[in-house]
Amino acid sequence: MVAGPLPVPSGPGKDRLRLWIRLLRASRTIEAELRERLKKDFDTTLPRFDVMAALYRAPEGMLMSDLSRFLLVSNGNVTGIVDRLVSEGVVARARRNGDRRTSMVRLTDEGSKSFAAMAAAHEGWIGELLGKVSEEDARRLTGMLTSFRSNWEGRE
Amino acid sequence: MVAGPLPVPSGPGKDRLRLWIRLLRASRTIEAELRERLKKDFDTTLPRFDVMAALYRAPEGMLMSDLSRFLLVSNGNVTGIVDRLVSEGVVARARRNGDRRTSMVRLTDEGSKSFAAMAAAHEGWIGELLGKVSEEDARRLTGMLTSFRSNWEGRE
DNA sequence: ATAAAATATTTCAAGCTTAAAGTTTCATAT
DNA sequence: ATATGAAACTTTAAGCTTGAAATATTTTAT
Numbered sequence: 001m002v003a004g005p006l007p008v009p010s011g012p013g014k015d016r017l018r019l020w021i022r023l024l025r026a027s028r029t030i031e032a033e034l035r036e037r038l039k040k041d042f043d044t045t046l047p048r049f050d051v052m053a054a055l056y057r058a059p060e061g062m063l064m065s066d067l068s069r070f071l072l073v074s075n076g077n078v079t080g081i082v083d084r085l086v087s088e089g090v091v092a093r094a095r096r097n098g099d100r101r102t103s104m105v106r107l108t109d110e111g112s113k114s115f116a117a118m119a120a121a122h123e124g125w126i127g128e129l130l131g132k133v134s135e136e137d138a139r140r141l142t143g144m145l146t147s148f149r150s151n152w153e154g155r156e
Numbered sequence: 157m158v159a160g161p162l163p164v165p166s167g168p169g170k171d172r173l174r175l176w177i178r179l180l181r182a183s184r185t186i187e188a189e190l191r192e193r194l195k196k197d198f199d200t201t202l203p204r205f206d207v208m209a210a211l212y213r214a215p216e217g218m219l220m221s222d223l224s225r226f227l228l229v230s231n232g233n234v235t236g237i238v239d240r241l242v243s244e245g246v247v248a249r250a251r252r253n254g255d256r257r258t259s260m261v262r263l264t265d266e267g268s269k270s271f272a273a274m275a276a277a278h279e280g281w282i283g284e285l286l287g288k289v290s291e292e293d294a295r296r297l298t299g300m301l302t303s304f305r306s307n308w309e310g311r312e
Numbered sequence: 313a314t315a316a317a318a319t320a321t322t323t324c325a326a327g328c329t330t331a332a333a334g335t336t337t338c339a340t341a342t
Numbered sequence: 343a344t345a346t347g348a349a350a351c352t353t354t355a356a357g358c359t360t361g362a363a364a365t366a367t368t369t370t371a372t
Contacts, residue, residue: 013279013282013283014279015291015294015295015298016282016283016286016287016289016291016294017279017282017283018294018298019286019289019294019295019297019298019301020186020282020285020286022297022298022301022302023179023182023183023186023297023301024183024186024187025228026179026301027179027180027183027184028183028228029228030176030179030180031180032228032330035330039330039331045357045358046358047357047358047359063320063321064320064321064322065319065320065321072181072184072185072188073358073359073360074359074360074361075320075321075322076321076322076323076324076359076360076361076362077358077359077360078321079321079322079323080322080357080358080359081357081358084357099319099320099367099368100366100367100368101319101320101321101366101367101368102319102320102321102367103321123169123170123173126169126172126173126176127169127172127173130172130175130176131172133172133175133300135171135172137300138171138172138174138175139171139175141175141178141179141297141300142171142174142175142178144289144293144297145175145178145179145182146178188360191360195360195361201327201328202328203327203328203329219350219351220350220351220352221349221350221351229328229329229330230329230330230331231350231351231352232329232330232331232332232351232352232353232354233328233329233330234351235351235352235353236327236328236329236352237327237328240327255337255338255349255350256336256337256338257336257337257338257349257350257351258337258349258350258351259350259351
């Protein structure tokens with residue numbers, strides 16, 4: 001899956017396989033770097049950052065299932081991460097009147113302030129790590145990645 | 157990190173951030189799909205597939221540290237995965253004469269045969285999942301991804 | 313009204329992952 | 343020869359992840 005420097009043998013369809021391998025290696029390498037910096041500079045983890053990022057853009061809060069769908073991870077996974085964020089005081093669960101199965105999850109004031117600092121650093125890191133990609137190439141790459149997604153994603 | 161449909165606000169450097177988000181979402185979506193298919197069709201996992209893929213291309217075997225470096229995961233991680241593959245009978249550790257700290261890890265005959273079947277299916281899946289990307293775009297994307305890597309990767 | 317089905321979430325077991333600490337073996341310098 | 347350090351690997355603790363089972367609540371059908 002993360003086949004590396006060694007070349008993929010040529011043949012029909014091999015270009016897509018090679019692309020996938022590059023894609024995966026790129027994202028894993030960047031992810032590892034981000035994880036390390038989040039740990040060192042903010043004593044947090046990537047999954048927690050992800051959850052906080054999602055909540056930061058939803059001041060009214062999100063349901064657990066919204067988070068799960070949005071972050072592309074399982075329900076049970078979100079439960080654990082939110083539990084830890086709550087115990088850290090950066091996230092709160094608010095019971096809802098309408099439906100007692102659900103609760104709105106949102107950042108606390110402290111969480112919001114804390115995330116703002118992380119987001120600024122994060123954007124700087126990405127700029128650094130992807131520095132070799134020109135803004136124009138970045139836009140083109142983004143376009144290609146967006147289009148191929150629609151083929152099969154979200155077909156449940 | 158996996159910010160989704162919602163747009164990243166515009167501004168200097170935002171194109172790279174948007175690219176990173178797309179990149180991550182794409183690889184996570186594809187990874188999830190592959191994981192599911194590997195589980196259903198071959199009763200195995202992505203990490204095990206990764207290790208077997210690496211070993212398949214190294215008939216003479218690999219050291220644990222080679223695997224770790226190649227797969228971009230930690231040493232301890234590889235230990236656990238190889239342990240499980242050994243207990244499944246698809247991988248073997250061979251003691252070396254020269255250095256008693258190390259052992260060569262390689263696929264057994266059964267492992268090699270088993271991986272060949274998985275690899276064929278895997279390539280088909282990638283072709284399907286990335287079907288919307290033309291072969292030419294795939295080559296161009298691969299090129300871009302390869303180039304940006306050299307900026308900072310492997311600078312220890 | 314009541315049963316059945318659907319929805320939202322949590323719990324659980326197994327496995328993956330990392331960073332840090334520990335063990336064994338090898339290489340190097342006295 | 344012996345100590346010192348380096349290298350290869352494993353172990354450990356904490357956290358992440360999934361899929362499946364369990365719980366609680368709401369909705370739908372009778």
